[in-house]
Amino acid sequence: MEHTPHVLVVGAGPAGLATAVSAARHGAQVLVVERHLGTSIHPRASGLSTRTMEIFRSWGVADTVRPVSSAVIPRVASGTTLADPDLTENPLGFPLPREALAVSPSAPACCPQDHLEPVLLDAARRAGAVVSFSTELTDLAVHDGGAWARLRDTATGETSVVRSRFVVGADGPRSRVRAALGIGTTYLGGLGRHVQMLFRADLSPVLGGTRHGLYALSHPDATGLLIAFGTQGGTDRWGYARPCPADDDIPADEAEWTTLLRTATGIPALAPEYLGSAVFDLDAGLATASRAGAAFLVGDAAHRMTPAGAVGLNTAVHDGHGLGWKLAWAVQGRAGEALLASYVAERRPVGERNARRSVRPGVPDPADGMVGDLGTRYASPVLAADPPALVAPEDLAAAPGERAPHVWVGVDGRRCSTLDLWDGRLTLVTAEAGWRRAADELALAAPSLADPRGRLARAYRLEHGGAVLVRPDGYVAWRRDEPAADPVTALRDAVALALGLGPPAGAARDPFAAWDAAKDPLAARVDEAAPALAPV
Template sequence: MSSSNAPANGDAPVLVVGGSLTGLSTALFLAHHGVRCTLVERHPSTSVHPRAVGYYPRTAELLGQAGVEEAARRAAAGFESHRTRAGVTSLAGEVLFSREELAGGDDLADLTPSRLLLLPQDRLEPLLRARAKELGADLRFGTELLSFAEDPDGVTAVLGDGAGGTTAFRCDYLVACDGPRSAVREALKVPRHGRGVISRHISIAFGADLNEVLGERRYSVVHIRNPKVTGILVHDDTRTEGTLIVGYLPERGESLDDFTDGRCAELVSAAIGSPEVAVTIRSRFPWDMAEQVAETFVQGRVLLAGDAAHVVPPTGGYGANTGIADACNLAWKLASVVRGVAGAGLLETYDAERRPVAVYTAEQGSLQLAVRSGEATPEQREAAADALTVTMGQVYRSAAIVPEPGAEARPAARDPRELRGEPGARAPYVLLDPAAGSTLDLFGREFVLLTGTGTRADGWVAAAAEAGVTAHRLDGTGWATAYGVGSAGAVLVRPDGVVAWRSAGPLAGDPVEVLAGVLGQVLALPADQP
């Protein structure tokens, strides 16, 4: 099979448009898979606004695959004690409610070695940027996509340098990560479905010494409600910076113009509740709370990811996590197609897998909004899932998964502790011997086959060698139980750590033919291609 990493004719196989979390993650994962890519971002650098702050354990696992989790963990060390979500009249006022984020988080050791990461977006983005650049990604900040045109062999983009100069750029595929108002999606005329805009907000980044008013308390999220301000506040690990999120109502004549520095300072001061604390306004960031998902994530050679593909209500903090998961899912598929080891049909499975997840996650964000506002019906409360189920319990169904009998009748997302290595689900975490780490350490770059150490598993090892797949022989029955197979069974895991196929035990037939057939299906290869 071909292993070329050159575009059909042009500058790079993949052009990524947008340099925020999802765009940087896409470039990072593409570079991690050895694909040359160029990212363009119209702003001169990464975000100066904190924006997203929380990343669930599954997201941390994905960042770990590309070598970023440890750096992010070190950067987030100051937030380790920020685990309390509370409702208050003000930081200096009455506490209305208080609970721990990911309650029972210490009990996750059997599920994942990763933990919840609290790190403002303006601190995570530079880490993604540095690692992507280290791996060879071409990152062009201060560069804007002006237009693009697709043809049967690729995409021609026109890039602007911000000073009036333009450059034609040729690529095989274009990935749009250009946010909720995506110019790429609009140019493609891809409609979106869902509730639409629910409410309009502005995030006010401020400076203020909160040490005295907070005392020993450390909050992840604070819900503020008093006669002067209603909103959400988060503070950083130095307790000298924070963000206050408030809403406004255009139907009542309110607009962004109302949020002058003076007005913003008044709102922040009311949220703090101590007039002695001096407040400075650092920046403002307007945004819409919405539930919208694009009708398709794949249109020809152009693919949508992150907010360009879906806008998730921020209740629950799922938006950034969903975008990073998009990037991981898409990157290995693009890499396989670009290298010629997969058919172009593999890219269609990006839409088949990630769009249902986006719809489900957006709905869950809306359900969480109803629950937390106290407006949820009993049916809505019943339908609302916990964060681990939403972020770690998804089960894909697509042509890149070999299903088992009854798979269609099972829920699309379940408690991850109930999943036992079924195709389409995250491959379970199993601790191996100290030198080998865990099963999660085996995933991230290529397909791998897991099987046992007995002689009855020899056929699977031989089949893997024939197919060019790395086989890992795991001792004992612990891994087999976790993956729902016998000790002589086999499990094929994709580069993104998702189970593609499994066999409960040794086959009466030829394992070489079986595994070749499975890979052919998963990679969308023509029937006559080896």
């Protein structure tokens, strides 16, 4: 059997599913393969940042994520034990809801990965992606024009071949895709080996009705971290992690775990229900490249992070969100090579920054908190942008490369955030008649936005008749502060830049012209002879 999707995604964790949702929502035919039987059965990561929840809002799944999230304070509480009357509270890397809602329509959430992945899986399938579990990648060949992969059904042993325009490695820190591409990794450091026990127990005798996302406990006989992993069946589910540099540091049996947990919680009669334990190394690393021809790496395949700062899952989702629409537009002939190249230019620096931060817990960094989450300014070949920088969210000013600011506006009589306007299209934000006529002539979205108090005009700096072009991922591609003598040409050039459709070899290219697959170097060519597949 042979499949010919536009995009093959290897791995159905948060990075792979986010890529699939983004690509499928923008019209690509997507096949996701995952070697495991289903979505994660382990809670793994749980902190969802403000930006991640904004992305989920744009996909229509934020209201599904909230009910399966934990109701916790996004802070770390520190003390000797849970029963310590003098627990102190410190930042965990996430803002309080009121802080987030001052600059965003969304607030962070604490959703364990085993609760989140089924939501993203459903979103991917509803968008049209095909997701196949118990399917592993066995062979892969890639060049600039496409990818050929051999897959094996782990239940039946049957094999099939996939010929796709693009392949995305979202298969974790031991990525088979990365290995097949010959891409190495650079070790960035780590926080040592740890063991974690997942358990259910009622901790209300010491916690009451209050829950923090993380507890750092320093009792000399039970030093460790207690992590809130959501509620199932009315009983709290927790993870208890502690260092284990030597095998002798790993509790030998449930009786030893019970002794540790009773000490750590300060509940002498605690009777935990044990769900399973795991030993893991908290390491960080960076792939030496994030792209090879038609192949791209996202998430842990591109940049592995420790849990410190809770940036790993969020960075993975942001990778997939930023890459998926670019692949979809390129395969449809709506975008050029420069837009594909922008994925590496925009996302790799963020991945490296966050990976390096994750091995320096407790060391202040300019990218901490909402600044890194919402205030990263991209620089790439498709942005008329200043050099990359970090901008405080409240200072975002609709400059190229920045996340477009959140402002409440009126659209057709209903109140919505500007962030609700971007998904699926390029959008022009302007109130000036000339720009609006140009957008109409070019069939470009330019919604009429009610702004009675002038907040939009101030936030986007439109007071002098300017215009702002926003990409489907919510980042500003281009702006002009005043009207243009020839707004149609100016806007046409802006769109060509934003989509990587610059003039090839001295000939002008019309980004609004009909797509001719035979003439487009980015079109899928599944009739090409497949190169020899290499085992992975």
